[in-house]
Amino acid sequence: MAFVIGTAGHIDHGKTSLVRQLTGQETDGLKAEKERGISIDLGFAHFTLPGDISVGVVDVPGHERFIRNMVAGAHGLDLVLFVIAADDGVMPQTEEHFDILCSLGIERAIFVVTKVDIVPAGRFEEVAEEIAILVDGSRFDGVKIIPVSNATGDGTNALCLELANALQNIQRDPTADAFRLPIDRVFNVHGRGVVITGTQISGSIEVGEEVAIVSEGARYRVRGLQSHGVDVNQGQAGDRLAINLIGAETSNFHRGDVACDPRIATGALRLDVVITVAGHADHELKNGQRLRLHLGTAERVATVFLLGKDAMLGRGGSGLAQLRLREPVQTMSGDRFVLRDEQGEHTLGGGIVLDPDGPKTRRDNPDRMEFLTAMQQADIPRALEQLLGGSSEVGILADILQLRLNLPQQEFQAAVKASKSLALLGNAPEIWITCSSNLDRLRQSIDTTLANYHASAPTSDGPGVEELRYHSASKVDSRLFRLALDRLVAAQHLTQIDGAFALPSHRAGLTADQQDKAALMLAAIEATPFSPPLWDAKNADDKTIIAHLVQRGILVRVAQGMAFSRSAYVSADQMLEAHLLEHGDISAAQFRDLLGTSRKYALALLESFDRKGRTVRAGDVRKRGRPLVDLP
Ligand SMILES: Nc1nc2c(ncn2[C@@H]2O[C@H](COP(=O)(O)OP(=O)(O)OP(=O)(O)O)[C@@H](O)[C@H]2O)c(=O)[nH]1
């Protein structure tokens, strides 16, 4: 398995020397680095530990002016070698790097005390004591501390053993997360084009696949992949990866951009987060303060809005907040970040992204606070209920929400099942998630619309889907609206007749006078089935009566002012069928004679059949088309 580890620690404490000892590689490649004898930017190396464990190493600079580079290299690491020189002991950037690693949620570290060759006996124990104080109360309490000399090589074997041991215990769960790689370098390879590199934090990527670049925006196909200088077909989460892109230009990309699955290629401007102010921070965090956000390899100026009542977060405290950015950043729920002051001089703390798509809202919106608290506690059912219940949307496409909140599919589905108030509507690939309070709201709005509709059009069976949506919930997606209606019909809350929706109490009907007239009209139509009397299409009463009879399937409307009884229409169709089977085609005159009617009726019927595809015109005659489907 392949792992990525990093260094951390104060300037000149021996990080680069340690990497050289372990890998035989030089990571201080820049001219300025060689001249000044310090690291400035990230350095990359790799080596193989016994047991065929492939290890990529990100060497970071210790100088306080290059902390931004250090943070960019410190995300996504499996383990950190925390370097402290035996002569100096714990120094300012030791503490600052430590806070940064804690904020980024780095889970494993080994402390390496370097330069033991130049200190008197007993000094190592003193430094070990300082380290114990530094890590006290953190997840690194009781961490391994190993003495090393980069000058003599003493201790490196013990370190490698310890490292192999720690890495072997790492279980990576093979989640089907979307591919993501924060870019740390961009360069051109002659004849091959643009190459981007980074530590892949999730998903997998193969040669030939497409990646999107946020925030540049475009998509590119992958020409080739390399890990530690070796061609590979596939990159996995946890790999150091170089990606050669087809058709890209170096000037398009920068450190801080993210190469990712196009499905998650969105830039966030309002991040709802939980922030923890570092115990070592030199001042508290104030509402409205401008900060520098370091997330993945990106750095952005952000204004912090503390959520809730407090306008200040003290040292060591944590709280919910919204970070508002001017330039978007690709991020997902669960991402860790570091906050520094606006000038980039001090680390103030860090936190976790809870929702990358925070709404514009009051600081003390209780629904929002409740949702974010549930997200923070990983109480997914409660979070979803809260999010959907507080949303102006009736429902959200499940896979979009799942990606937005970065939830593994199984966990997401289990959360929906576990909740009494959440519901999924529809079938894959288009499944909507909604909750009972939203469905209730929609139902009330539909009820009101239908009640008004029935009152103003008592003879009508009710509106069709789109008319109903227009009047009751025009903002709801029409696919979701249709699914919600089906659910209401299945629950017998609504009735549906031929595409018309009604309240169960609604009895579409005619007035007593209209009923009498309808009976007469129907009797007349049935008396001369193939030559039914015409009605006055301009007479509102006649129109209402005919529409009523048509909607119930008693009459079939054929032309303006002309309707046949259903049985006459069906027998005309059967006679037509028999004729066509025998003769192959039929003229209007033949059909007229067949029905014993006039040319006007025969033509109107044939045109109606043409429209339904029942007959197909061929010059003066008609041939057989598809059988009628919407009549018995
Ligand atoms: N005697 C002795 N010297 C060491 C040891 N480790 C590092 N040095 C020396 O300390 C100096 C700084 O070492 P680097 O490895 O560049 O330190 P660094 O932590 O990478 O420094 P930055 O990247 O600039 O933060 C160099 O002159 C090294 O030769 C050691 O174990 N023993």
Ligand SMILES: [Mg+2]
């Ligand atoms: Mg260095």
